[in-house]
Amino acid sequence: MIDIEGKPVTEREAVASCRLSLNREVTEALAQGRLPKGDALQTARVAAILAAKRTAELIPLCHPIPVSHIGVDFDVSQTRGEVTIAVTVRAQARTGVEMEALTGAAAAALTIYDMTKGLYPEGEIGELRLLRKTGGKSGRWERKER
Numbered sequence: 722m723i724d725i726e727g728k729p730v731t732e733r734e735a736v737a738s739c740r741l742s743l744n745r746e747v748t749e750a751l752a753q754g755r756l757p758k759g760d761a762l763q764t765a766r767v768a769a770i771l772a773a774k775r776t777a778e779l780i781p782l783c784h785p786i787p788v789s790h791i792g793v794d795f796d797v798s799q800t801r802g803e804v805t806i807a808v809t810v811r812a813q814a815r816t817g818v819e820m821e822a823l824t825g826a827a828a829a830a831l832t833i834y835d836m837t838k839g840l841y842p843e844g845e846i847g848e849l850r851l852l853r854k855t856g857g858k859s860g861r862w863e864r865k866e867r
Contacts, residue, residue, distance in 0.1 A: 734853075742803045745799055748804065769825035789813060793808050794806070808825035
């Protein structure tokens with residue numbers, strides 16, 4: 722682990738996203754909460770929060786961070802047959818919360834995949850990425866669109 726003892730505590734925020742490609746029928750059922758396993762979006766929200774809070778237990782060299790906020794947003798596009806997940810994590814800490822945001826987004830996508838695979842096993846998870854982060858020595862960083 723990196724020694725963070727001498728670093729100042731600052732407000733940290735990170736936003737990560739992930740995309741799950743499904744099909745139109747499944748995204749319609751997902752949006753309407755009509756999946757056989759239940760309301761996947763609310764289940765995925767809880768999974769993202771739990772995963773973000775437990776990142777240090779899942780990723781070996783991550784510091785445990787007492788997060789102060791975890792927000793989970795979904796954009797369900799029935800037209801494109803996909804779900805975009807965005808997870809925002811904030812904390813007052815000596816190190817960033819990028820891994821917590823990424824872990825939360827991945828867990829949400831995996832949860833939705835699990836709850837839709839019976840209807841559409843071809844679902845595909847992709848584009849797990851950090852969108853932006855703030856705080857600490859490096860200040861603000863934002864992904865530039867290609």
